[in-house]
Each structure stands twice: as structure tokens, then as C-alpha cells.
Amino acid sequence: MIIPVRCFTCGKVIADKWDEFKKEVAKGENPSKVLDSLGIKRYCCRRMFLSNVELIEESLKFYVRPKEEGKT
């Protein structure tokens, strides 16, 4: 859905590093190198980034704005 605030396994705060990760990976950088540079060492935290899908952006597409409600 949206990046979890903490790693499910160890509890490290990871959400603050998501933007940076997303930006670098979109540029074509190797995810493994980005995670290393962000200081994400353990594999429990690394899978939080690698396996996250921003589904919230998909559900936002279906949001109907109140003023448009009459038309649709």
C-alpha cells in the first residue's frame, strides 16, 4: 500500500528513506547499491524496500473529487 513506517522484523525506521530509494532506483541505479548507501544493512529491512509496491497511487486514481461528483 504505502511504505511501512518500520521494518516488520527488527523495528528500524525505514519510511524516511523511501523517497530517496525510489528516486535513485527510478534513475536506473542498482537497488542494492542504493540500500548500501542509505545504511540499510540487514536483509529484513532491505526486503521492505525491494518488495514494496505503492498501491496507494493506484487507489488514488479512483478518487472522485466532490465538485466533479455531479458530472460523473
Next chain:
Amino acid sequence: MDVKVLSNSDGQLKFVAKDADPTFMNAIRRIIMAEVAIPAIEKVYIAENTSVLYDDIIAHRLGLIPLKGGEILTLTEKCDCDKKGCPKCESILTLEVEAAEDNFLVYSGRMKAEGSVFPANNNIPIAEMNAGQKLTLEAHARLGLGKNHAKWQPVSACAVKYEPIIEIDSKKCDLCGACIEECPKKILKEKDNAIVVTSLWDCTLCKLCEEACPPAAIKISYDDRNSVLIVETTGSLTNDELVLAACDVMLQKCEELKSSIKSLPEAF
């Protein structure tokens, strides 16, 4: 007890305590994880939420945000308000956002502190919203202990490890380099026709080098008189504050034990 700091940076502290019993170091570790009071959001009153996330999800995300401050608060269990929550044991944070554009991210830094407690990290996304969506809420932060909920745990990783002993028999060693290859932490190196250890404390005692060495020239053991404590804070308390707070809790426990023994009829 002789303490040497191996590293102290970026929310991670590593220190070696020579001649400290591992059971004692483990007691400190367990107090750090379960009994150092830090603030976390406990109650959320949502006035308006038109975002795509349910109220429950937002409340859960808010709870996990590490908070700083709150030294003047008392634990709600020990407060005279009968666990209801009052200004003495709670601090309020508010959030009021209306997204101006699509795919707008609300960060923890937008929360306004009305009391002594504020977010330790300003870059945690709380929700993503489209233009016109609104989120208005009031969050009440309380002090709590890690044993009651993980949100009150001031550390993520916290470990005690014995001192590794790596013995290399230079007479048996034929410098094949198999141990250097095998070590997952890459702490062995060849230097001047001998295998040397570069960073002893990174050894995880996995003994893979022992198995890889055909002439059995390398031997791994440990010394449990010396131990290392690795603490990784979430941001609520700094490394030093956290270890010192744990020591205070330990002292307080000993003090309580002492006074209850002294109050026995057959006093010592």
C-alpha cells in the same frame, strides 16, 4: 570494568566492556529494550479523513513514529488521573492538512506539537493524498515501556556478543586463502606471508573458516569475560542518553530491592 567505544554514530553505538559479566551486560540490554520509558502516540482523535487510508491505518502509522521530548511527563500508570490521561502524563500533537495537488505526501514534520513532545524524524510519510482530500486529527502521546508495545521500544537492533578469539597456527597454515574467501564478514587478510585478523569484533563466530581450512590451522573460540553491546536507537533518545537511562533503571531496581529487604521483620 573497562569500557571502550568501538563506534558511536548515526544512531548506532557499539562498545566493549572488558571484565563485564555477559549476564550483567544482558540485563542492561533487556532493560534498554523493555524498560526505558519513551513517548509514543497512544490515542488519535480523527476529526476528518477523506484520504484513501482508513483511520486505523493512519493511527497505526502515527503510533510508530519515534517521538522526542516528554521528559516532564509521568508514566500514565503512575499518574494520579486513574489511567484516563491528563496534561501531566500526555502531550498533544495536531495535524491539519488539505492536499493542494495530486499525489501529495504528508510527512511527520507537518505535525504541530502543542506540548513537549515532537517527532524525532520529520521525513516519515504518513499518507499520500489527492488534491482536495483532507486529514485533520489530534494525537495524544504518552510515555510507555517497550514491554507493553513495540512502539515504546527505544531500539531496533540490540545485542550482546562475547569476545571472539581467532587463533591461527602459522606452522600448519599453508596460506591457501580458503578462510579469507569463506569468511562472510571478510575480516581475514593475508599480510607478510601470514593470515591476519583485520577487525576482530566483526567476527560472528560462524566457524566457516574453520571448516574451510584443510590443515585445521585456524581455530575459533570465545572469551565470555569480555562482551560487546550493540545498540541501534530509533531516534527517541540518543545513544548515550539511552545507555545512561538503562543504568538508572537498573539502579532504581536495586534500590527497590534493598529497601524491601530492609523492611523485612528479620532485618539484616
